[in-house]
Amino acid sequence: MSNSMTQNDDSNSDQFDLDALVSNVYNSFRPSSRERISREAIAQVVAELDLSDQALNNRAPRLRIHKLHFTGEKRLRDGTIKPINYNQPFAPGVNVVLIEDNDVGKSSIMKTIKFALTGDNSDYDADVRKWITGIWLVFALDQRLYTILLDMIDDELQAVLVPGEELRPIAEVVEAVSFIFSVTGADQVKAALKEFFFQNLGLTALSWNQREAGGGDLAERSTSWLTYFQALLFADGGHQYLICDAQHATGNQDGLILSTFLNLSLAEPLNRLGIESSRTRRTMQEERSISDQEQRTISDKIAELQKTSQTAREIISVITQAQRVRRTSFGSSEPVQQLTEARQELAAKSAERLRLEQERDSLTGQIKRVRSAARRYREQAALALHFTGLTVSLCPNCDTPVSTDAVTREQSTHECRLCGTPATVAGEDEIAALESVADQAEQEVLYLERGRTAIGEKLAELRRRIEALESQIPIVEQTVGSGIDQALPTEEENAEHERQLIEIGRCQGEIAVLQAQLSVREPDIEAMDSRARIIEKVRDAIKEEAARRNAPRMERLSVLTQELARQIGAESISDLSCTPLGKVQMRKHGEQVHFTGIRNEGERLRIKLAFFTAMMRLGREPGLGRHPGFLLIDQPGSGEMVPDDFQELAAIFRQIDRNHGDEMQIICFTARPQFSAATEPAKVYGAQALPYAF
Amino acid sequence: MSNQRFILDSIPERFVEVDAARLLLILVRFARQPDTALESLQCLPAHEIVGYFTPEYYLQKLDFLLRYPGYFVYELTELYRLGRVGSVDRDEITTLIRSILLNNEPELLTTPFRKFWRGAYERLDDVEAWWYGRRLIYTGLEPRKGARPQKYYFVSALALHEADRLVAAVDHGRWYADRIGLIYRFFGNLTPAEMMSLQYSHIGYRQAQIEGLIPDLSFPEITAHFTAVFGAPLEFADE
Secondary structure: OOHHHEEEOOOOOEEEOHHHHHHHHHHOOOHHHHOOOOHHHHHHHHHOOOOOOHHHHOOOOOEEEEEEEEEEEEEOOOOOEEEEEEEEEOOOEEEEEEOOOOOOOHHHHHHHHHHHHHOOOOOOOHHHHHHEEEEEEEEEEOOEEEEEEEEEEOOEEEEEEEEOOOOOOHHHHHHHOOOOEEEEOHHHHHHHHHHHHHHHHOOOOOEEEEEOOOOOOEEEEEOOHHHHHHHHEEOOOHHHOOOOOHHHOHHHHHHHHHHHHOOOOOHHHHHHHHHHHHHHHHHHHHHHHHHHHHHHHHHHHHHHHHHHHHHHHHHHHHHHHHHHHHHHHHOOOOHHHHHHHHHHHHHHHHHHHHHHHHHHHHHHHHHHHHHHHHHHHHHHHHHHHHHHHOOOOEOOOOOOEOOHHHHHHHHHHOEOOOOOOEOOOOOHHHHHHHHHHHHHHHHHHHHHHHHHHHHHHHHHHHHHHHHHHHHHHHHHHHHHHHHHHHOOOOHHHHHHHHHHHHHHHHHHHHHHHHHHHHHHHHHHHHHHHHHHHHHHHHHHHHHHHHHHHHHHHHHHHHHHHHHHHHHHOOOOEEEEEEOOOOOEEEEEOOEEEOHHHOOOHHHHHHHHHHHHHHHHHHHOOOOOOOOOOEEEEEOOOOOOOOHHHHHHHHHHHHHHHHHHOOOOEEEEEEOOHHHHHOOOHHHEEOOOEOOEOO | OOOOOOEOOEOOOOOHHHHHHHHHHHHHHHOEOOOHHHOOOOOOOOOOOOEEEOOHHHHHHHHHHHHOHHHHHHHHHHHHHHOOOOOOOHHHHHHHHHHHHHOOHHHHOOOOOEEEOOEEOOOOHHHHHHHHHOOOEEEEEEEEOOEEEEEEEEEOHHHHHHHHHHHHHOHHHHHHHHHHHHHHHHHOOOOHHHHHHHHHOOHHHHHOOOOOEOOOOOHHHHHHHHHHHHOOOOOOOOO
């Protein structure tokens, strides 16, 4: 992206040439992508952004605590009740609240200041929260003096912000003084203080997307005053992170904080685009998974509905078929004729069967006779030979034995030995003839059997046809007997038909709706994808411009940081800058490192101190930063284990106080006696209710 | 040698040797031992005999069972139903019946019989002469007062010999002998009148024309009777 996207006007504020921006973004897409991504869509995204960058030249006012006063009642472990009346003025530069003991209330003082400035008392120990019932914090924004009064009345928080210093009871102040705000309720107090400081410090709410607890929906969160206050506070153990602890590091909150306090250009539109890109991509992902899951669910539903519809159609088909059979049996209109024809055919077939059976039986009888005759012929042939030696020797008529003369005569003259009549002899030729006739008879039997087999086949076919007619005729008779009503649809059939038609209609309707859902899904995801890609391209273009605009700022930040780093012994950091999205980039001995990648805790503390100091100093320079120059540090150097290191650290603070005390205010809360050297003796404060801080 | 003559293109219906052999076997099997009843007979032959058989219609009825295996099976079933088969095992009878029908004997071995006044009857004059001339069976008619003469058949020793020789040498003879043996076993204790009564119980038998052929029983008739008596289906080769 080139400078051609910006225009310089008389006020020396860069303004975007929106047309050039749109064109550049459009041209950055591949030709294939340009078929579905239009200039108009890009222009629409650009039009939704505020690219004015009006806050560029503003400088945040310097925040300084003048005085802290709080009252209450302390309930000690031994049961005694002691009144609390703490009063502590503070000076510019480094202030040290030094009480050489732990658990005496030092941190509570810091938390009270934080409570007064933000309305958040969640850091309090539970007992301390109940002890302190009235707070007066006098502070200044540049030269303007304010007092925030907090009071716990009947367990309800009341807050009043008034101009000037005001240490009277809150009830009295409310009545007597014009207040900037007077609110009741913890949330209302936070909201009022947020509005006040946002307005006066020129802070804007930047957003991030955060998933709700338990993996719920994606929610957009905004930077609150409490969010930004993290850049005004070194908590105990704060050397472990640069801006936000792990709990608050989600959604690039530290980047958002730095974007504001470093007055990075185009932070708001970049933030907006980042939010929308992130949300769009997450939504697309969810839509896709939902879409895939939904598609499967919809497809399953469609399949189920189609199956139900098919079943209904089959039921209708069965009903229709049954009706058709009845109508067919009833005929196109002549059931009686159909019945008559069936009966006639049955009668004819039965008669034919009877005839064929008789013919078969006749053939059987004939076969038997012919076969019997053949057998007789065979028997006769066999017996004729067998009985050859058995001759007639007695006259059956007169019972007279046959004489030998009669036998001789029979043999010579062929006269019967019994009666003398001529006798002929059956010879072997007759036996052969018998055999031959038997053969012929058996051949005839075979022929007759073939005929009988053919008749048997015809009879089988007739039997089948007769059985079919015998099963059909009763149906037709019933139809005729019932009249035409039998062929018409029954009431039950009509009802069932209608029921199934309704079911089919319902299924078809639901299928249409589901299919419409399927078809609508895809284009939504495609549209989302196009928009997300446009947003990312626009964001890249704006980021590039922001980097260009931020360059002088970053250069100054790096200089200030390195300068202080040298002062406080963190020379290893050779370069420090911040991306347009607020991501800190630092180089250690020329190598890019991350803050948490620096293993030495003391080094981390020094780098953080150098960075914060640079940031606070940057805020004092017009157009370069927005940090209000105020810092609370609880237990500085808690990671330091060696007394010499504490001394060294104290010397660093002393250096800061000397060199930059008029630019910022740092209030340290420590038990380390070495920190008495961290500032001027007059700015070292001790316990006000020995051994307790208050 | 046969006395029967035939010309090659004219085959007679009956052959005397065939009838003579078959009936000889029946007479030999069923003949009684000579007893005191013979002493008073006027028709007793002068030749030596070893047995006698009477009356003629009994021979015809026995011949009918021999020539109609279908009737044999049916009557055997009926005898079982009537409890007239003595100690014969049920399974033996059913096995015998199934065997006869499985071999398709009603179709293959039925020799049609002509009916006369008293049922199955065929003239046996030629057969009787054939026997007599060969000294096998002597036929005699014993006069009775007020009744037709009763025919007696007197069996010679030669008849026994020829019967044995016939069974040993000729297949038909063996088959006839076996079946006659079964008839004797199952029906031997029936009187001639009971035999006639059994056969007359069939409508086809009763209604057959005089001198017409007696129709055989049908397979459905035989199987239905079998199933009704023995309570089991009778499966055999279909006609």
